[in-house]
Amino acid sequence: MLARGLERASVSAMPTRILIVDDEPRFRASFSEIIVREPSFVLVAACATAAEAFALIEREPLDVALVDLGLPDASGLDVIRALKRSPAQCEVMVISVFGDEDLVLASIEAGATGYLLKDSLPTQFVACIQELRAGGAPISPMIARLLLNRVRPLAAPVAPLELSERELEILRIVAKGFSVAEIAQLLAISANTVKTYVKRIYQKLAVSSRSEAIYEAGRMGLLDARVSDD
Amino acid sequence: MKPVAWVFWTLAFLTTESGAAQDVTFGDASAPDAVQITTLASNTPPSADATWQTAQLPLLSDESDFGTDGAVWLRLRFELARTPQAAWAVYIPRQRQNVAVYIGNNLIGTSGRLEEPASETWNYPQLFEVPPYLLRAGSNEVFVHWFASTHNESYLSQIRIGPEALLEPLQRERYALQVEGPVVVSVICGAAALFMLALWVRQRRDVVFGWFGLVCLLWVVRNAHLWVQEPLLTATAWEVVSHSSLGWLVAALFLFAFRLMGLRYRRVEFALALYPAVGTLALALAPDGSFSLIERWYFLGLLPIAAILIGYLCWKAWKIRTFTIVLLTFGAIVCLGLGTFDFYALTVLYERVEQVYMMPYGALLFTLTAGWAVIDRMVSDQRALQTLNADLEARVAARERELAQTYARTAELNREAAVFEERRRITRDMHDGLGAQLMSSIALAERGTLSAAEVAQLLRECVDDLRLAIDSLKPLGDDLNAMLGNFRYRFETRLAAAGLTLDWAVEELPRHPALTSEVVLQIMRVVQEALANVIKHAGAKRVRIEAFFDAAKNAVCLNVSDDGRGFDANSVRAGDGLANMKSRAAQIGATLDVVCECGTKVVFTLPLALASGDYLFGMHR
Numbered sequence: 001m002l003a004r005g006l007e008r009a010s011v012s013a014m015p016t017r018i019l020i021v022d023d024e025p026r027f028r029a030s031f032s033e034i035i036v037r038e039p040s041f042v043l044v045a046a047c048a049t050a051a052e053a054f055a056l057i058e059r060e061p062l063d064v065a066l067v068d069l070g071l072p073d074a075s076g077l078d079v080i081r082a083l084k085r086s087p088a089q090c091e092v093m094v095i096s097v098f099g100d101e102d103l104v105l106a107s108i109e110a111g112a113t114g115y116l117l118k119d120s121l122p123t124q125f126v127a128c129i130q131e132l133r134a135g136g137a138p139i140s141p142m143i144a145r146l147l148l149n150r151v152r153p154l155a156a157p158v159a160p161l162e163l164s165e166r167e168l169e170i171l172r173i174v175a176k177g178f179s180v181a182e183i184a185q186l187l188a189i190s191a192n193t194v195k196t197y198v199k200r201i202y203q204k205l206a207v208s209s210r211s212e213a214i215y216e217a218g219r220m221g222l223l224d225a226r227v228s229d230d
Numbered sequence: 231m232k233p234v235a236w237v238f239w240t241l242a243f244l245t246t247e248s249g250a251a252q253d254v255t256f257g258d259a260s261a262p263d264a265v266q267i268t269t270l271a272s273n274t275p276p277s278a279d280a281t282w283q284t285a286q287l288p289l290l291s292d293e294s295d296f297g298t299d300g301a302v303w304l305r306l307r308f309e310l311a312r313t314p315q316a317a318w319a320v321y322i323p324r325q326r327q328n329v330a331v332y333i334g335n336n337l338i339g340t341s342g343r344l345e346e347p348a349s350e351t352w353n354y355p356q357l358f359e360v361p362p363y364l365l366r367a368g369s370n371e372v373f374v375h376w377f378a379s380t381h382n383e384s385y386l387s388q389i390r391i392g393p394e395a396l397l398e399p400l401q402r403e404r405y406a407l408q409v410e411g412p413v414v415v416s417v418i419c420g421a422a423a424l425f426m427l428a429l430w431v432r433q434r435r436d437v438v439f440g441w442f443g444l445v446c447l448l449w450v451v452r453n454a455h456l457w458v459q460e461p462l463l464t465a466t467a468w469e470v471v472s473h474s475s476l477g478w479l480v481a482a483l484f485l486f487a488f489r490l491m492g493l494r495y496r497r498v499e500f501a502l503a504l505y506p507a508v509g510t511l512a513l514a515l516a517p518d519g520s521f522s523l524i525e526r527w528y529f530l531g532l533l534p535i536a537a538i539l540i541g542y543l544c545w546k547a548w549k550i551r552t553f554t555i556v557l558l559t560f561g562a563i564v565c566l567g568l569g570t571f572d573f574y575a576l577t578v579l580y581e582r583v584e585q586v587y588m589m590p591y592g593a594l595l596f597t598l599t600a601g602w603a604v605i606d607r608m609v610s611d612q613r614a615l616q617t618l619n620a621d622l623e624a625r626v627a628a629r630e631r632e633l634a635q636t637y638a639r640t641a642e643l644n645r646e647a648a649v650f651e652e653r654r655r656i657t658r659d660m661h662d663g664l665g666a667q668l669m670s671s672i673a674l675a676e677r678g679t680l681s682a683a684e685v686a687q688l689l690r691e692c693v694d695d696l697r698l699a700i701d702s703l704k705p706l707g708d709d710l711n712a713m714l715g716n717f718r719y720r721f722e723t724r725l726a727a728a729g730l731t732l733d734w735a736v737e738e739l740p741r742h743p744a745l746t747s748e749v750v751l752q753i754m755r756v757v758q759e760a761l762a763n764v765i766k767h768a769g770a771k772r773v774r775i776e777a778f779f780d781a782a783k784n785a786v787c788l789n790v791s792d793d794g795r796g797f798d799a800n801s802v803r804a805g806d807g808l809a810n811m812k813s814r815a816a817q818i819g820a821t822l823d824v825v826c827e828c829g830t831k832v833v834f835t836l837p838l839a840l841a842s843g844d845y846l847f848g849m850h851r
Contacts, residue, residue, distance in 0.1 A: 141715025177715025
């Protein structure tokens with residue numbers, strides 16, 4: 001508890017170190033500009049390729065990474081996984097043009113905790129990053145619906161997502177189109193708490209997809225091979 | 231017809247190896263094969279001074295030849311050179327009704343119960359053991375007390391006297407042929423009858439089984455008189471049943487053959503049934519003493535009937551010429567032959583009373599050949615059924631393949647149609663939605679009067695529309711709640727930037743077949759346009775979006791209302807927007823009205839009349 005409080009305090013005191021990975025120069029430029037203008041943010045780098053990003057991840061400590069999925073040399077999902085594996089443990093946000101739900105879900109499974117639309121207003125952009133730093137995550141009604149489907153999957157190969165009653169309740173309300181503020185009011189909790197719940201749901205999805213992968217690997221005999229290699 | 235009596239005294243089967251032939255002489259020196267008979271009524275062998283007459287065996291007579299007690303005494307004399315060491319025996323192959331045998335005054339045995347109801351032992355060959363001590367060197371006397379039948383012809387076969395060791399095998403052989411054989415045949419026929427009748431009861435349509443069972447049953451009845459000693463019926467009734475059954479048997483046999491060969495002759499069949507019916511009646515009502523005469527005429531009549539029908543069947547069999555039918559016809563011919571022989575033996579043959587009847591063995595032949603025919607038919611039926619099943623299965627399989635192909639083709643066509651429809655919709659959407667918006671934006675931008683912010687706003691609106699179009703192509707594109715929610719999620723910051731507070735009053739809406747993604751997209755466009763108008767023109771502080779299902783009207787209702795300065799229908803741009811929204815609503819069969827109260831209220835109503843019922847409230851995909 002104490003440690004976490006200290007961490008929070010230090011976070012607010014220190015600027016947020018941000019990495020941008022996007023192959024489109026114009027977006028890279030406009031994002032960079034927004035970040036540079038915000039005093040609490042520090043732009044560590046703006047990479048155009050996954051290779052650049054991989055090299056940077058090794059060297060630089062990062063707080064937040066903004067990753068475009070459509071990179072020329074690798075999938076943005078690979079970059080997300082590399083970021084989550086790195087000791088920096090930074091938060092990852094996916095940059096997307098249309099917030100396509102399938103891609104967003106795949107990103108969350110890879111470890112991302114949020115996503116940004118490319119046509120967001122600068123104020124939204126900054127708010128989103130700050131929210132992420134504060135432990136929250138954005139969620140759209142469509143994503144909420146897709147997540148609810150994952151709780152009770154119709155198709156066999158997907159492992160059911162195990163959520164608490166409260167998390168389910170929040171997903172259901174989000175799916176109906178209510179805003180975070182309205183949900184907070186409805187459940188008599190703070191908006192931040194709602195966003196924290198959302199982030200926790202995302203993390204569970206990432207964990208469940210990882211364990212699914214491990215299960216799958218074990219089933220195919222890959223895991224044993226790796227163990228014996230060790 | 232004057233009753234005839236013969237006396238025939240047979241020297242018994244004293245074979246040379248016995249060595250006893252030289253030790254014995256039979257009968258009177260003048261007539262060595264004669265017996266003495268007397269009709270004197272007596273319970274013990276009559277004395278020598280009774281009126282003895284010479285007669286010859288076998289004896290056939292009716293009651294008038296018998297004494298007042300319905301019996302006759304026979305006396306047989308024979309000389310022995312010395313007293314025998316081993317037992318002797320008196321052997322009588324057939325007797326009707328019964329005999330009691332004495333050596334001197336000593337009763338050595340009876341064929342059965344003598345008093346009424348007398349035993350039916352006529353077909354049982356009798357062997358009476360004579361202990362050596364009853365015999366003496368010199369003259370010996372055997373008395374046979376012969377009891378007449380009260381209801382049918384009576385007879386007494388030849389009587390043989392000799393060492394038991396010699397006579398016993400003869401008796402045993404005859405017993406096997408006359409009694410045991412028919413019993414075995416009866417058992418086989420009875421079993422076949424039970425089996426076939428049970429089969430017929432379960433399968434009434436196969437009348438052949440029924441007829442076969444009936445024929446077997448009648449064979450059992452017919453053969454019963456050969457071995458049943460104590461019938462449950464009265465003697466007369468038993469005779470009627472035994473003898474009339476032969477006619478019924480012949481009738482049933484031919485009906486069976488007709489059915490088996492698939493023939494049907496109603497009149498012939500009726501006549502076939504009529505003959506035994508009349509015969510049975512005649513036998514039942516036969517006056518005293520005429521029973522055997524009627525019986526013989528009845529049997530005689532059956533022979534030509536059977537012969538004609540068998541001839542006809544032969545002709546038919548020759549035409550069909552399957553192994554089974556030929557076998558069956560052969561069996562029928564043999565039966566006819568046996569029957570004819572029996573009849574000949576019964577009426578003409580001198581030694582007839584001793585003749586072993588062969589007809590019972592015809593039953594065996596019949597059961598085997600007809601059984602084979604029935605089994606052959608069952609097997610061929612079974613095979614036909616199997617072939618039919620296999621054929622049917624093959625056809626079903628072929629039909630299934632065809633159906634599967636048809637389904638696959640239909641599915642492919644449906645998929646193609648769906649893809650085509652989707653493509654058409656996207657194209658139209660691009661054209662009517664984004665395309666039109668971009669064209670008008672270009673037109674506006676080309677005037678050069680717009681600021682950069684205004685151009686950005688125009689483009690933003692284009693992107694908004696593109697988003698809606700993309701959303702509508704997603705799996706949840708026909709989920710109005712999800713679409714509304716997503717729209718709100720994206721639009722809320724814009725509303726906030728315009729200083730508007732959103733009042734969200736969206737209830738759970740039904741999933742309905744009428745709510746296709748195309749319809750939902752049009753609804754969303756109307757909502758988007760209404761909200762855009764509020765942002766641009768209303769100068770409002772609050773905007774309220776209501777969505778609910780009106781069960782009374784069976785309609786989805788959507789209201790967008792604000793607290794702004796109200797709607798100026800005369801304004802050109804506002805008028806354009808309104809007409810645009812109205813035309814979108816009209817495209818999907820909805821109505822749109824604008825109400826001015828304290829602000830502006832856009833009232834959108836979509837009746838769900840396309841299909842009633844089956845609303846899936848609150849269902850997620």
